[in-house]
Amino acid sequence: MPGGRLTQQERQRIAAGLADRLPYAEIARRLDRPTSTISREVARNGGPGGYRPQDAHQATVQRARRGTPSPPSAAGAPGGAMEEEIIELAVRSGLPRMTARVHVDLLLSEDGRRTAAELTRRLEVSPASVSVAVNFLVQQGYVRRERDPQRRRDVYVVDDDAWYHSIVISSRQTLESAQAATAAAQTYGLDSPVGQRLAKVGAFLEQVSLDLRESADRCRDLLA
Known part of the structure; x- marks a missing residue:
């Protein structure tokens, strides 16, 4: 299965699949990619109705050049409404709102990885709030913790497994x-x-x- 970032051609095929109303799983199968990669890609770039492959690819290139994570979606932005809806669903299922926000931010990140500092900055909350949330997510198996030995920090990861x-x-x-x-x-x-x-x-x-x-x-x- 190919790894790394999505190519522009892959993004065009995602757009074609969305136009044909294919489910994410089928689009992922055709690209030989994990379904979560497709869902994150679409969610953070306008949603099923607003996905534009050229815009999505350009945004990814710009983020890579800056070397920084993308800013959080505003509630009024195309992807922001979907993000808020996912958070509300998680809260209604019993997840604390702060924990739900952390989990969704990880889910919608490009590679499913964030440091505690990145989560704190993106969500504009205290480090203690992030710590409580990620500890719960790790205990429940939703997130795993990796250690970055070079920078001596923890990295929180949402992978397919x-x-x-x-x-x-x-x-x-x-x-x-x-x-x-x-x-x-x-x-x-x-x-x-x-x-x-x-x-x-x-x-x-x-x-x-x-x-x-x-x-x-x-x-x-x-x-x-």
Whole structure:
């Protein structure tokens, strides 16, 4: 699978795929690229309805020349509205807003990488807020931490396999809840109403955990 930045020709093919209403996964397959690369590329350059391959390529070239990350999208900009929508979806699913903002900023970055200083500057928040957010994301498997030995700093990374690892961690936590419920059921007695209720909960959560892990393993190649 090719690596590195998208070429101008690839961006033209992305635009053609969007015009044909192809899903991101199909566009990615045709380019032999990860689906997340396509989704990030489109999201940060106008969205499905406003993507312009020449503008997107020129913006990437300019950022590379400056050697700095792109500025955060304004809420009124084409990509900004989509970014805010993703953040709201994450918040409604239970993610703290600051954590959601950090996660989305990483997702929409060119290479899925940010330092804590970059996140602090881009989101205009305190280093402590960023630290709390990235620690949670790392613990849940959404983000991994790399060490830059030359500059002695941490780099936070969202790669394609992060989604698999987050599902595995969620499955493991669900299984732990199942085991706790089963143990409590035995303590209360399986012949008691409480014990029977907890035993059912334990059996349900255990099966959900196993199914979730099996599904993640079966579908993992979609992230390759």
